[in-house]
Amino acid sequence: MLRLEGVDAFYGDLQALFGVSLEVPAGGIFALVGANAAGKSTTLRVISGLVASRHGRVLFDGEDLARVPAARRVDLGIVQVPEGRRLFPFMTVTENLLLGAHTARARGERDATLGYVYRLFPVLQERAAQLAGSLSGGEQQMCAIGRALMARPKLLMLDEPTLGLAPVLVGRIFETVRTINADGVTVLLVEQNVRQALTLATRACVLESGTLVLQGAGRELLGDERLKRAYLGL
Ligand SMILES: Nc1ncnc2c1ncn2[C@@H]1O[C@H](COP(=O)(O)OP(=O)(O)OP(=O)(O)O)[C@@H](O)[C@H]1O
Ligand SMILES: [Mg+2]
Structure with a gap:
């Protein structure tokens, strides 16, 4: 590959x-x-x-x-989860995740992929409306991985x-x-x-x-x- x-x-x-x-x-x-x-x-x-x-x-x-x-x-x-996570701290978990689906290919499948990410990380769904900057370190890493997955x-x-x-x-x-x-x-x-x-x-x-x-x-x-x-x- x-x-x-x-x-x-x-x-x-x-x-x-x-x-x-x-x-x-x-x-x-x-x-x-x-x-x-x-x-x-x-x-x-x-x-x-x-x-x-x-x-x-x-x-x-x-x-x-x-x-x-x-x-x-x-x-x-080709999608990278950068060192140090690099979330947008003053945006919510969902907003951060949706930003990952910006390519044409990913946009069409956005809702289905979001469902997949929430199944993978149920805690992100519980924290959907919370600001990303207020997540714990582990949750932030999950959010960063989730955002990358949103790009398919x-x-x-x-x-x-x-x-x-x-x-x-x-x-x-x-x-x-x-x-x-x-x-x-x-x-x-x-x-x-x-x-x-x-x-x-x-x-x-x-x-x-x-x-x-x-x-x-x-x-x-x-x-x-x-x-x-x-x-x-x-
Ligand atoms: N933006 C940069 N400007 C100048 N030098 C850099 C930059 N980024 C990395 N380097 C240098 O390039 C070399 C390799 O760095 P790199 O970040 O790829 O290492 P790494 O294996 O990821 O290390 P770490 O485990 O600490 O993250 C190092 O000597 C580093 O100082
Ligand atoms: Mg490094």
Whole structure:
């Protein structure tokens, strides 16, 4: 579904990605793990078109995205839940969710998708008229995921969805990711909960200082000695 071929990315003179190549097959959960500043968010931004790649190619369903602007990529089905949720705090939960359905493709199915999101996260329906800024951290993350689902993604990219959440909520979010995937959405998940992410993922890769150092089946990486030492404290 998605292929990166030798992608370099820069912020001004600072190079954040060095020849990153990876392949996300349709239908699975792909985990992208690595330490702080490894380039995980940058990779997602290159895919969603918020950061341009200077070399290399990004292909989605075989189409080269080089000339496809970010807004059009959402139309194609590439939808990102950004790091830090980025809700509109002074708008209600429902208003935030409906904003996700802005593409022509999603607009026609808006009410049905809203029903799906409320079934997935009943607490959002209970809080429908509440301002998003007054939700708990976990509820805000659910609202951010719900807003992304409103765009009817084919590829849903989640940037550290469990950051700052209590362990019980971390489990809930991982369960929800599994459900969303089972409902037919391919998932690209950036996580610092390495063990849980690799357990959930069909495939995974590890980024270090902007370079991809490992790629393979999720459970296979869990057994990798180098990864165990670096990320699992074993
Ligand atoms: N907007 C920006 N302007 C300049 N440099 C940036 C910008 N965003 C990220 N960087 C730099 O690019 C590198 C990769 O950052 P990135 O945010 O992709 O890392 P990350 O793996 O997502 O880290 P974290 O786990 O902390 O979120 C870092 O050195 C970071 O300082
Ligand atoms: Mg990040």
